[in-house]
Amino acid sequence: MELVKRYIAAVQRELPEVKRDEIGRELNANIMDQLDMLSEQQGGLADTDIAAVLKQMGHPREVAQQFVPPQPLISLHYMPVYRYTLFMVLGILFVLQIVGSTSAWLAGDFGLLLYLKSVASGFLKDGCFAFTAITITFALMSVDTAKATTSQNDNWQPQQLPDAGHSWQHISLQDIFTDLATYVFLLIVIWYPLWLSPEQLANSSFLFTDNAHQLLKWASPLALLGIASSLWQLRKRFWSQTMLLGNIVLNGAFVAVILMLAASDPLLKLEPEVWQGVLQLEQLERVAVTGLVITAMFPLWEVVRDILRLRKLA
Amino acid sequence: MTTAQLDKMRLELRRGVLVLAVLASLKQPHYGYSLRKQLQDGGIDIDEGTLYPLIRRLAEQGLLDSEWQQGEGRERRYYQLSELGTQLLSQLTDEWQQLNNSLSNLLGTASQETK
Numbered sequence: 123m124e125l126v127k128r129y130i131a132a133v134q135r136e137l138p139e140v141k142r143d144e145i146g147r148e149l150n151a152n153i154m155d156q157l158d159m160l161s162e163q164q165g166g167l168a169d170t171d172i173a174a175v176l177k178q179m180g181h182p183r184e185v186a187q188q189f190v191p192p193q194p195l196i197s198l199h200y201m202p203v204y205r206y207t208l209f210m211v212l213g214i215l216f217v218l219q220i221v222g223s224t225s226a227w228l229a230g231d232f233g234l235l236l237y238l239k240s241v242a243s244g245f246l247k248d249g250c251f252a253f254t255a256i257t258i259t260f261a262l263m264s265v266d267t268a269k270a271t272t273s274q275n276d277n278w279q280p281q282q283l284p285d286a287g288h289s290w291q292h293i294s295l296q297d298i299f300t301d302l303a304t305y306v307f308l309l310i311v312i313w314y315p316l317w318l319s320p321e322q323l324a325n326s327s328f329l330f331t332d333n334a335h336q337l338l339k340w341a342s343p344l345a346l347l348g349i350a351s352s353l354w355q356l357r358k359r360f361w362s363q364t365m366l367l368g369n370i371v372l373n374g375a376f377v378a379v380i381l382m383l384a385a386s387d388p389l390l391k392l393e394p395e396v397w398q399g400v401l402q403l404e405q406l407e408r409v410a411v412t413g414l415v416i417t418a419m420f421p422l423w424e425v426v427r428d429i430l431r432l433r434k435l436a
Numbered sequence: 437m438t439t440a441q442l443d444k445m446r447l448e449l450r451r452g453v454l455v456l457a458v459l460a461s462l463k464q465p466h467y468g469y470s471l472r473k474q475l476q477d478g479g480i481d482i483d484e485g486t487l488y489p490l491i492r493r494l495a496e497q498g499l500l501d502s503e504w505q506q507g508e509g510r511e512r513r514y515y516q517l518s519e520l521g522t523q524l525l526s527q528l529t530d531e532w533q534q535l536n537n538s539l540s541n542l543l544g545t546a547s548q549e550t551k
Contacts, residue, residue, distance in 0.1 A: 149488065156469055180483070180485035188485055
């Protein structure tokens with residue numbers, strides 16, 4: 123019967139402590155009954171017979187999971203938003219790490235390997251912290267989800283559903299989180315002095331000139347509006363005429379700000395000695411201006427797209 | 437259809453029916469192994485890893501009463517339908533009869549059409 127004891131102990135190890143004794147006691151009684159019956163039929167029991175019975179019962183972990191089904195840490199209800207939040211935050215952290223490490227690399231005299239190590243270690247450190255914080259938050263939110271979801275699902279009314287509309291009117295989570303990530307990233311970069319320690323601040327320099335940086339600071343409310351708009355989209359998930367109009371105005375304002383930034387002269391705050399022998403400063407200015415004009419094309423495309431969509435809805 | 441697909445669908449088909457079979461068998465008190473034997477004798481084969489947790493879940497839902505008793509030199513946990521379980525069994529039995537009639541008609545029609 124040593125095998126039975128081992129089997130029950132293995133099942134109990136997979137169970138919550140409060141249920142171990144009770145389930146173990148019951149499982150033992152059931153197995154012993156089964157073995158008794160087998161013994162009566164065969165006129166005795168060998169270890170191999172006991173092993174066969176236990177094997178038929180199933181793996182201890184599976185049996186334990188049948189008794190107490192495992193609960194997911196994050197409720198399925200939150201899973202899509204959790205996944206996109208993780209992608210968004212980790213994406214932003216990765217880009218920020220690239221920007222930080224690249225500027226340190228350009229200013230310092232360390233090699234490519236140290237640069238890659240700086241990117242990887244910095245991202246891992248911040249990423250682990252962000253992953254843990256997000257997961258704990260969603261796990262706490264999931265504690266009472268079952269009740270909340272049931273009541274929400276019971277109280278729904280078909281009349282509250284949005285119009286069937288066009289397929290493009292449904293706003294995907296991916297689009298919303300991409301926009302959110304862009305706006306949050308913009309705010310973090312523009313207001314970088316707020317996140318850095320005095321030492322880090324003393325050793326860092328912003329890529330743009332003070333005038334250009336000032337212009338970006340004035341544009342911060344647009345990013346805040348963008349975040350508010352994305353959160354509203356997350357709630358509604360459906361393009362209405364009002365939301366399209368709001369998006370046209372917001373993206374139009376972004377196009378104007380980016381083009382104004384591109385028109386700033388000088389645009390970049392560069393240290394000639396760092397770039398000596400690599401690129402001429404005028405070339406870098408031209409590259410930056412071209413990059414900004416190309417960047418402006420994205421919100422401009424959204425403006426044109428939304429005007430066309432607005433016409434279809436009119 | 438592959439064997440795996442068939443097994444999966446068979447499992448889904450049997451899952452709900454097993455609850456009804458267990459409740460119906462527990463009009464009289466049974467312990468785990470004797471319940472399994474009773475079900476087997478009635479033509480319903482269910483493995484222990486599924487049956488024992490199922491009985492516990494039904495008991496936790498208040499559908500079964502349970503009591504530890506000594507018998508044949510060993511303690512056993514006996515289960516029997518509770519009052520709530522009896523009411524539920526009656527409702528589920530009606531539901532099953534209706535479903536069975538409807539399904540028999542549908543399956544009868546379908547088999548005639550395929551001939």
